[in-house]
Amino acid sequence: MSTTTPGRSVSTSSNSAANTAGASTKTRGGGGAGLSTLALAMMNVTIIAGLANDVQQSFYGLSSVTFFLLGGLLFFLPTGLVAAELASGWSQRGGIFRWVGEGIGVFPALSCLLILWFQTTFTFGSGIPSMSATIGFFTTNYDWAVDFAKNSHSWKVTLPIMIGWLAYYWFCCFLATQGVKTFSKIAQYGVILGTFLPLGVMTILAVVWLCQGHTPAIALTPSGLVPKWEGMSTLALAAGVFFSFSGIDMNAAHIKDLKKPNRQFPLAIFISMILVLLIFIVGTLIIAIVIPNNQINLLYTLFATYRALGATIGFPDLYLVFCWLGMLNSFAALITNLAGPSYMLGQAGRSGFLPKFLQNNNKHGMPSRLMYTQMALMTLIAFIVFLLPNVEGFVALITQAITILYLTYYVMMFVAFLRLRYQQPNRPRGFKVPGGMFGAWLVAGIGIIASVFGIVLAFYPPAQLEKEVGSGITYDLIIIGLLAFVFIACIVIYRASRKHNWADPTNQFAPFTWQIEGMAKPGKALSNIPTAMLSEDQNPMGLPIKRHYDPNGMLRDLPTGKDPFQGTAAAELLKKHGITEPSEPSKVALVGDPTVGVKTLAYQPRPVHTNAEGNMLPMPSAASIDASPVPQSEQQALADAKNARHDARAYHDMAQALNQQAKDDIALAEAIHRVQVDEAQAKEASDGAAESKAEGSNKQSK
Incomplete structure (x- = not known):
């Protein structure tokens, strides 16, 4: 999301908003919002990719290209293909909730939404203190900004800054409650100005930097593409590659806002996949080339890259320009992500899974109470992280916990996809994973193995962050505690929904x-x-x-x-x-x-x-x-339909003629009646005049 946050773990996980009941008018295949393919693709990119995400993977140098390509083939592509088929076959509101619920059952479906809601809350809540630490990069005093980010400061200094960021988050939450039209446009322009424009300038300046004779921090040789094996702890951070690609399925909740969803949704997925790979590979390589591995810091390395590249054209303060442009991308991603999980959970919640207090939809069709509840919980987490002595270590730790949650979520999606292939084989799908059942098993099987592999790796403390995350036992215990909290919450909420009649009869689920x-x-x-x-x-x-x-x-x-x-x-x-x-x-x-x-x-x-x-x-x-x-064949059905339409037109014309004739008959009858009335009145007047004349004559004769 933001170039001011320490990576995917704090900046972009989660998903975009979706349509709600009443948010768009019903049409045959889409909604009234008329969301374009480009807008949806840009919303996908906003959710998944950001230049801040590239910093974490730049530890791997040139081999990061291999990791990204493997992550794309083993996780990103399977996820996109499976989401495209599920969205085109089960297009009703709900996204992952509907797909998992159709294939596995209600509790796993609700758990997916709650996992999504909690992981977004943890992600953004823990990221607020980190953003506070980077406040100095919004000024031209670079050395002070680095010192402020690296060293601990008095709470009297940092607390007002964090409160300022919290006010910014609350304002973004308010904008997110204004509906899909608001944040889809913000996301579209925010990712262009905040991600693609800086990436393009970085690419040009990186070429200039190399042409000026600077020595790359990594060896640009084919052998550098081969990852170096230094034990499982080194691979642990590679699990973040899979997590970096997560979220491609989330905008399926927008399916009703598309005019031609079964065509637009798969196309938007594939467009966004290409753009995401471009952002990840190019951005990561530029950072790895410019900044030596031992100087990489999750909080400010991106700004250091901007500054080094800007110096090639005599403008080292270029980082300041990109810092403010990054705020546009942060703005877009924050609004989109704040809206998404609560939106999807709110949709399902009105079907009986949330207390009635949290089921409201405002005039824009957004579950505002649920969104503000999430923002309040984010605020609480931000203050908890703020009081910790090691912010970066906790952020790295919570990243791994969120990775496990999210990859568990995808395992359920892949399993539901396979079960639906067997349980509902004939259900029409606008898009199908190619290759029949073999293709389905190949794609979903690769996705499941990659997800489980990422989950296992996430329990190993990253070697690059050993000082920050502490001992392996403490690391795993904290992760297990966070996971237990989320899964217990899922069970409690589901069991409570079974005991109460919370279903809203007016919901559109x-x-x-x-x-x-x-x-x-x-x-x-x-x-x-x-x-x-x-x-x-x-x-x-x-x-x-x-x-x-x-x-x-x-x-x-x-x-x-x-x-x-x-x-x-x-x-x-x-x-x-x-x-x-x-x-x-x-x-x-x-x-x-x-x-x-x-x-x-x-x-x-x-x-x-x-x-x-x-x-x-x-x-x-x-x-x-x-x-x-x-009809026994489509040709016969077509012929019958044409004949029926011809007969219908003939009957329609005949009905119109009869109707006109009836109108003419009525008009004629009314005219005859008026003439008869006039004649009767004239006769009465004539008879009256004759009687008066006769009476006058009689009087004279007398």
Whole structure:
């Protein structure tokens, strides 16, 4: 996130915000927010990468390229591919909660969200004191800034600075409560100005630095790409490489804010993967080339790199410019990360997993109380870390604990992905990991092994930070204590939710497919009905299922692997053949009841036809629908649809003509009536005049 924080552990872990109930208007495949592919890709980059992250990996020198490439192939790529498939097949709100809940169960799903929420809280809370230590780099007094960052100072000096940073964090939290449109734009421009612009300038100046005859701090030879084995403790910091790549799946919560989610989401993932690798590899190499290994410090090495490169053009204070530009990236990442975990947890919480007090959504669709609660806990952690004698050591330690939490989270995602391949093999997915089941096992298996390897490594104290983290026993005990706290919290919150009726009947969280299909837990279902169609018009999660489906019920003529966000098979067939989609009622009228060919336990036909005045007419009975022939092929279905549309137009024209004729008849009848009234009035007037004349004549004769 920020160039003023000591790396991924303090700066960027966690995820972006997601859509909430009511945050966007419902459309067929997306939301009303209309989030662009570029904006989503930049939000991914904001979550994952930052130049401050490169400092920690620069310890490895040229071999960091090997570590990043291995991390990309063994963790980043599997994570991106699996997240793309899961998001395209199970697109309802929830992201990782929905995917793990569909594949494994409710408790693991809730645990994923709580792990995410707590690890973000630990990450940002412990990073605030570190940011306070770098305050001097916002001035031109570089030597004083380094001294201030390296040495302990009186709390009378540092406490006001940290309170200032806390005020900044609270302001960012407030902005995050203003909705996805606010922080998506901030993230897009923040990462460009705060990361890509400095990286581009660093690259140019690094070439100038080398051309001026400076000696690189590392040997730029092919042999340098091979990591040096110095025992397990040296590899422990390499676990941070996997953690650096975490978060690519988190913006799946934005799936409803995309116009074409099954296309845009995978594309945004792959764009962001390329950009992230570029930031990591290029930035890390430049730092390793300019700064000797024994001078690397997590707090201020990035500024030292800026200063050394700026001196090549006679502007050593360049670090000050990039420090302030880094604040833009920090601003973007902080807002995005503060919104994400609470947003996703708030969505699930309204389905009965959080107390009602924390379930509120403000007018922007954001769970503001939950977000402010998280910010309050971050503030508490910041003060706890502030009182510790060794800030950098605790930050390194908490980094490893967070790494274990996050990699555990990904193990559950990979396991859920494999189970869904077996349990719901026919469920339509807009994107599938290539290679069939072999490809699925290869990708998920590599991801699981890499995650478990990273978890094991995280229990070894990093050799480069031996002085800061203390003895191995103390190191592991503190990590185990942090992990135990999070897992116990998961159990307590879940058990409490089972004992209380916290479900909000107005929440927009769809039930899991296995709940809709009448199962008590995830199980085998051969159905090919899209998840969006299963959840259409159902009660929200936490309430009784309104209409159950058969787990093995099938839709006929449904093109597998196409757009799973359509609500009906009719729309699938029309779209496949390039026919402009009519309104939702017309889809049913053209092709028939969407449940034709679907075995359901209880289906109540709904009124979908309307007449010219907009009045609803009842659906045909289920018996008449069952008696109707079903097209045997897509071509026949297409022909029937075209004929039905032609007949519908003819009937529509006829109805319009009859309607006009009826209007003309009414007008004619009214005109005749008016003439008759006028004639009657004229006759009465004439008769009255004749009577008056006769009476006058009689009087005269008398």
